[in-house]
Amino acid sequence: MDIKARQILYSYDYDAVFARDQVEIIFNGIQIKSNYLKIDCKSQTAQIYGNIELKKPDETMQSLDEIIINLKDFSSQYSTFRDGIVATNGQGEKILIENLKDVSLFEKITISNMKKSLLYFQAGQILIFKQFKISAKDVYVFLEGNPGILLEEFDIRGSSNAADTGFEISQFRLSNSQGIGIGVKHKFKLGENFLSSNNIYYEERGWIEGQNTYERALRINTTNTYKYSASGNANFLVDYDTIGSWDIKGDFSHKFEDGHLIKSQVYFFHPSYADEELWFNLGGGLELGSFGSADLNFAYEQSGRINTDMDYSNSITDNLMISSQISYNKQSANDSLLESQMIDGAVQVSYDTSFISANAGFMFNKDLLTNTVFEQPMFSINIKPIKLYYDLLTFSASNRTIYSSLRQPDLSEQINFSNYSFLSMKSDAFELFPNSNVSIDLRLEQLFFRNSGPITQMGIVVDYTQKLVGDNAIHLTYNYNTRRNSGNWFIEGTNTSMLIGQLDYNVFGFTKGNLSFSMDVESLELYSSSLYLDLSLGERWSLNTLISYDFLMDRINDVNIMLKRDIIRGDIKLRWRQSTNSFILEFSPK
Amino acid sequence: MEAEHKFIYFGIQPEMIKILIIGFIIIFNACGSSKDVKIYPSYVSTLENAYTCKSLQINNVQIIPLDSTDTFKPGHRIYIVLHFKYISGSHKIRFIWYDQTGKVMRDSNDMELNNDSKFHYDVFVYDSFDQLTASNNPSSIKWNIVVFYDENYFLRKTITIAKAA
Numbered sequence: 001m002d003i004k005a006r007q008i009l010y011s012y013d014y015d016a017v018f019a020r021d022q023v024e025i026i027f028n029g030i031q032i033k034s035n036y037l038k039i040d041c042k043s044q045t046a047q048i049y050g051n052i053e054l055k056k057p058d059e060t061m062q063s064l065d066e067i068i069i070n071l072k073d074f075s076s077q078y079s080t081f082r083d084g085i086v087a088t089n090g091q092g093e094k095i096l097i098e099n100l101k102d103v104s105l106f107e108k109i110t111i112s113n114m115k116k117s118l119l120y121f122q123a124g125q126i127l128i129f130k131q132f133k134i135s136a137k138d139v140y141v142f143l144e145g146n147p148g149i150l151l152e153e154f155d156i157r158g159s160s161n162a163a164d165t166g167f168e169i170s171q172f173r174l175s176n177s178q179g180i181g182i183g184v185k186h187k188f189k190l191g192e193n194f195l196s197s198n199n200i201y202y203e204e205r206g207w208i209e210g211q212n213t214y215e216r217a218l219r220i221n222t223t224n225t226y227k228y229s230a231s232g233n234a235n236f237l238v239d240y241d242t243i244g245s246w247d248i249k250g251d252f253s254h255k256f257e258d259g260h261l262i263k264s265q266v267y268f269f270h271p272s273y274a275d276e277e278l279w280f281n282l283g284g285g286l287e288l289g290s291f292g293s294a295d296l297n298f299a300y301e302q303s304g305r306i307n308t309d310m311d312y313s314n315s316i317t318d319n320l321m322i323s324s325q326i327s328y329n330k331q332s333a334n335d336s337l338l339e340s341q342m343i344d345g346a347v348q349v350s351y352d353t354s355f356i357s358a359n360a361g362f363m364f365n366k367d368l369l370t371n372t373v374f375e376q377p378m379f380s381i382n383i384k385p386i387k388l389y390y391d392l393l394t395f396s397a398s399n400r401t402i403y404s405s406l407r408q409p410d411l412s413e414q415i416n417f418s419n420y421s422f423l424s425m426k427s428d429a430f431e432l433f434p435n436s437n438v439s440i441d442l443r444l445e446q447l448f449f450r451n452s453g454p455i456t457q458m459g460i461v462v463d464y465t466q467k468l469v470g471d472n473a474i475h476l477t478y479n480y481n482t483r484r485n486s487g488n489w490f491i492e493g494t495n496t497s498m499l500i501g502q503l504d505y506n507v508f509g510f511t512k513g514n515l516s517f518s519m520d521v522e523s524l525e526l527y528s529s530s531l532y533l534d535l536s537l538g539e540r541w542s543l544n545t546l547i548s549y550d551f552l553m554d555r556i557n558d559v560n561i562m563l564k565r566d567i568i569r570g571d572i573k574l575r576w577r578q579s580t581n582s583f584i585l586e587f588s589p590k
Numbered sequence: 591m592e593a594e595h596k597f598i599y600f601g602i603q604p605e606m607i608k609i610l611i612i613g614f615i616i617i618f619n620a621c622g623s624s625k626d627v628k629i630y631p632s633y634v635s636t637l638e639n640a641y642t643c644k645s646l647q648i649n650n651v652q653i654i655p656l657d658s659t660d661t662f663k664p665g666h667r668i669y670i671v672l673h674f675k676y677i678s679g680s681h682k683i684r685f686i687w688y689d690q691t692g693k694v695m696r697d698s699n700d701m702e703l704n705n706d707s708k709f710h711y712d713v714f715v716y717d718s719f720d721q722l723t724a725s726n727n728p729s730s731i732k733w734n735i736v737v738f739y740d741e742n743y744f745l746r747k748t749i750t751i752a753k754a755a
Binding site: 035049050051065066081082084085086097098100102103104107110111112 | 636637638639640660675686688690691692693694732734736738739742743744745746747748
């Protein structure tokens with residue numbers, strides 16, 4: 001496709017072309033003259049509009065208002081709007097009005113958006129090739145609106161298309177603590193069923209003083225997925241890095257029509273820091289209809305490690321559910337592992353209604369080598385939140401009892417018992433003064449441990465918000481907590497009370513942020529304070545600052561400054577952190 | 591499609607070239623040695639944005655679209671607002687509203703593009719959904735608002751008018 005116009009812009013940020021004034025387009029022997037042209041490169045669709053003159057290969061002429069072309073297969077829609085909407089496809093067949101192509105995709109491609117881009121190119125002529133590579137003649141390069149150099153001939157867009165096949169930069173990072181990193185991603189699609197995604201990431205840290213891990217590394221990973229039917233797929237993955245680790249994984253899964261699932265995996269892992277491992281996994285899921293569902297997994301490693309587990313769950317009625325799990329793990333000793341043989345099991349019955357929910361469970365673990373047995377039955381009951389006084393007050397309560405026993409050979413049995421009760425009363429936010437909101441949260445907790453006796457804990461949280469002009473507001477949170485050992489008549493314990501305040505401000509959307517502090521109410525001692533500032537610098541730039549101050553240590557805890565440029569298809573960020581004196585320049589695509 | 595043409599670089603990925611160019615331009619600009627380059631004049635009126643919305647706030651300086659949306663319910667006024675960045679010379683603008691069958695429902699006819707304001711709008715008001723639909727009783731319909739600039743098709747916005755819930 002050959003495009004000429006008095007002004008053609010390609011924006012890197014939007015990945016789009018905008019051309020206006022005496023636009024001439026030639027493709028497939030068709031010649032089009034128009035006022036405007038917009039191309040969305042990601043979806044490979046073009047909108048040509050305004051005073052169109054179309055000349056077909058057979059030299060017939062046609063006047064139109066709008067053409068929308070899918071540049072993948074050159075299917076198109078021709079429309080005129082003057083005397084009612086008349087739209088046809090490329091073959092001249094009429095298109096129903098409700099099937100008229102949506103043009104909202106092109107709304108973002110405007111001359112002012114293009115000129116706000118971090119990087120854009122202006123040319124008089126461009127050529128679009130297969131895979132959507134775009135090359136241009138007599139190109140001016142603009143960075144942040146500043147004209148740079150003039151190039152005679154230049155490829156302004158590589159043959160990349162993230163949606164399908166092609167290269168893209170996946171990451172760029174420059175930092176004084178983590179070095180330079182560049183990631184390139186390559187996608188490859190073959191038909192509808194085969195997708196290959198490959199990542200190359202290069203890190204250079206050699207120039208960092210005192211770095212002690214590695215100087216440079218190249219990491220490569222490839223993921224290949226073959227979807228052989230709607231119900232099954234096979235994956236093949238390879239990871240490699242120049243530090244010395246690599247792994248290969250192949251897996252396969254298939255779901256049957258009746259819901260059963262079978263999956264298998266072979267995994268070889270060669271780490272640079274430990275022994276290599278070769279795993280064979282086989283698993284499956286069974287759908288047993290009214291008898292519930294079960295999962296089974298078996299894994300074997302060549303040095304003799306075995307992991308097996310089985311899960312079963314069933315909803316007996318709408319309210320009653322039962323689930324159980326049992327697993328067996330075995331490993332023999334080597335350089336990095338100790339010998340072990342374990343059996344774990346659990347069973348749980350839960351009952352759930354709109355008013356109450358209850359759980360009863362039993363858990364056990366047996367170490368077959370040392371003959372140690374751990375058993376833990378538990379029971380809990382929760383009252384679902386009850387709303388009182390026109391939903392102004394919410395009341396909820398729960399109780400949990402846990403009993404545990406640990407039996408080791410040649411030692412006496414260790415028994416522990418605990419009970420925990422929780423009562424909470426919470427108010428909905430109500431208006432105390434004009435433009436203010438108050439909410440109160442009261443809670444009472446009673447804990448009982450076999451060894452330490454009962455502990456009572458009580459707390460109150462009061463939240464107060466006062467709205468000021470615009471989006472400015474003051475929030476105050478008061479938190480009082482008391483914890484008492486209530487076993488004897490002599491009650492001992494501690495009280496804590498804390499006030500947290502925050503001022504949110506927003507000045508005409510130009511700068512916004514907040515200032516917050518926390519303090520001990522009894523001693524009137526300030527703990528910490530933080531200031532967050534968000535300054536918008538023009539439409540695409542912003543500066544964020546976060547400063548936190550520690551009053552107990554009497555010093556600035558940390559300062560974080562971040563300069564950000566939104567480039568639509570990603571962000572460019574420059575960050576500085578005072579505590580580690582590190583900066584990082586980063587490009588991360590969205 | 592055109593035949594593959596010669597690259598000006600050899601064996602380096604286009605993305606890498608872009609990074610090198612960005613770096614080069616930064617240095618180029620920083621050195622302050624950039625010569626004057628011919629920038630294309632904005633002699634054509636430039637559209638900043640086009641909105642459809644439910645209401646407008648009009649003051650002496652500008653028109654601010656409120657509740658910008660492309661889905662409308664019965665009882666709403668439908669506004670289309672064009673915000674121009676530059677307007678050069680004298681021009682005419684025309685809004686034509688087409689219903690779901692392609693029939694003209696409103697035609698503003700040619701209006702002078704007023705150089706004093708960068709915002710221009712047109713509005714459509716209707717009483718009930720049934721008034722807009724034929725007998726087949728759909729739950730929503732799509733309309734197209736087409737804008738002509740100096741008698742040339744300039745832009746199209748598609749809106750959805752839904753039946754009240």
